[in-house]
Amino acid sequence: MKQEYDILVIGGGPGGALAAKTAALAGCSVCLIEKRPAIGVPVRCAEGVGEELLREFCEPDPKWISAKIDGARIVAPDGTTLDLKPEMAGNEVGFILDRKVFDRELVWQAAEAGADVFVKARAVDAIMQRGAVAGAKVEYGGVQRDVRAKVVIAADGVESKFARWCGIDTTVPMRELETCAQYVLSNIDIDPHKTVFYLGTEIAPEGYVWIFPKGERTANVGIGISGRKSGDGHRARDYLDAFVRDRFPGGKKTELIIGGVSVCKPLESTVADGLIIVGDAARVSDPITGGGIYNAMLTGKLAGQVAAECIAAGDTRKAALAKYDLLWRESRMGKAIARNHAVKEFFITLDDRKLNDLLSSVKNINLDEFSTLTLIKELIKRNPRLLLELRTLQKIIS
Amino acid sequence: MCAMLQIRREICGYCGACVSVCPEGALELIDAYLTVDDHCIGCGICARICPLGALEVTDETGI
Structure with missing residues (x-):
């Protein structure tokens, strides 16, 4: 040196x-x-990255790609699913990396x-x-x-x-620090080319649970919750354990990953x-x-x-x-x-009922582009009932 | 009364989430272990957000 x-x-x-x-x-x-x-x-890290974004820096190399993703599913608090389909999403979806x-x-x-x-x-x-x-x-x-x-x-x-x-x-303000826990979970039934996101105050308050495939029967299964929702007996790992017990009782935990992600400005x-x-x-x-x-x-x-x-x-x-x-x-x-900071501040004000309403309004969404922005635009378009609240959102993204 | 931050090393996963929320800059993640210095005011924010529950603020009354 x-x-x-x-x-x-x-x-x-x-x-x-x-x-x-x-x-x-x-x-x-x-x-x-x-x-x-x-x-x-x-x-x-949950290891997800958009394909087109990554290509700005380098050619994707199979030796550091764990899985290629061609679709995503969002699960509402009441279990309603919203599929973002591959044929709609074009090829701009993404990879789960091997960091x-x-x-x-x-x-x-x-x-x-x-x-x-x-x-x-x-x-x-x-x-x-x-x-x-x-x-x-x-x-x-x-x-x-x-x-x-x-x-x-x-x-x-x-x-x-x-x-x-x-x-x-x-x-980082406590409420804007997502406290996270993740298992690399093996021996589980998953769609190896689809990411899944679960929303809801019971499952992940002010955050979400993710399933990011790493192989045919292995995935990063993790959670992030707001720091202000964390405490003794209800920490990120507690929520994750509850989720895994419920959905993947036969899963084998081959790695425990923890961390913090800032969602502040x-x-x-x-x-x-x-x-x-x-x-x-x-x-x-x-x-x-x-x-x-x-x-x-x-x-x-x-x-x-x-x-x-x-x-x-x-x-x-x-x-x-x-x-x-x-x-x-x-x-x-x-x-x-x-923009996403403002959108996030809006979304955390929605209770589970409103999230259910929103997500059930767009069963199989036809997106020109695979992004949170196009998804939110679509949500606004299809929810005249929630117009008053969504008007704030519309201002933010327009 | 003096608040003390206890680090339970057998639980800590040395992820550094606590370091980012510490308003006093009292915590530091050194490779595979966490340290706390005397700037700690015992506010407990780190203890609350820890994904694993490795931190605890205890009151040392000294009596």
């Missing part, structure tokens, strides 16, 4: 890997550090592009110089050292600390002097679905790009790095996050 790089990337998930790869390809000297001893593990392999592949690509990579290397504090971020104190192999950088890219995930050390408040600013924040650390996961793989990759790539440009131009102050903040907010993803 050198004492100085152009760019120091903290965290070896998809956000950090894309940032490191992009910056290295642009000619910067890059160091990526990962606090864990291996890239990609432990998994903290252990996928993340490692992305970091290998960053290394191939020229970035230095260190595992079990942990940032313990920021180095500040005249109010600007100038690197990090890094603990590696039992030794603490200063690693200086013109730009630090904080890609340290939901448990992010680096931005906080730089004086930025990254606290992104950080007010994702840049500071010498600092760019990406992915979950920037709180850019989708407020409705909780999905964050693509969002991390896109912010990571933009961060690497803008950091390299700013370094070349000799100005890494906040005003220069702000181009990154602007780019992602004005992207399709940035707009989707803003």
Whole structure:
């Protein structure tokens, strides 16, 4: 590990890997550090990603795809099902990834592009110089050292600390933290090419249960609930155990995965002097679905790009790095996050009865595009009875 | 009275969800274990949202 790089990337998930790869390809000297001893593990993810979105970055590779998804089913609180059919959905549906392999592949690509990579290397504090971020104190192999950088890219995930050390408040409000638990469940009867989502206050208050296939008879079966609905005896894992007991009594749990997903608004600013924040650390996961793989990759790539440009131009102050903040907010993803946050705030006000009404109104939906936005537009169109409430929603998405 | 945060390591799955909601920045996930420092005010938000129930705020009255 050198004492100085152009760019120091903290965290070896998809956000950090894309940032490191992009910056290295642009000619910067890059160091990526990962606090864990291996890239990609432990998994903290339901592993779903849209196919077209993923293709913006790379060709899908069978070695990190667990399942190809061609349809989805939403189950209302009263059991009514809504099928989003493959023939309607075109080919823009998605994959369930094998994150252990996928993340490692992305970091290998960053290394191939020229970035230095260190595992079990942990940032313990920021180095500040005249109010600007100038690197990090890094603990590696039992030794603490200063690693200086013109730009630090904080890609340290939901448990992010680096931005906080730089004086930025990254606290996720309790009610906007989805507390999650998931089993990799084997020996279960599933449709191996369809994702299933269960809604309802009894099943998953202010959240949902998901079944994401990983193979013919194996799936990620998980749940996220709002932090404010969690407590002793009714935690994410309690709800998950109840669901699994009920639906998959013969399921074999081969992995327990837990984690938190923020569904709040992104950080007010994702840049500071010498600092760019990406992915979950920037709180850019989708407020409705909780999905964050693509969002991390896109912010990571933009961060690497803008950091390299700013370094070349000799100005890494906040005003220069702000181009990154602007780019992602004005992207399709940035707009989707803003809209989906407002939509989510509306949806959590609906009780089970209203959810049943809504979902039963659109039995077999004909979607031009497979997305939450088109689904919601369809719901509005078919529910004149709920017009008053939906009018708010209409304003948000129009 | 002083509130103390107890971490039950045998239950903790070191996922880091608690770190994200801590208003004081008192928690940190270091590879495979969680630490709490003296900035903890015992607010209990982390204990509430923990997916597994690994955290508990206890009152140490000292009497």
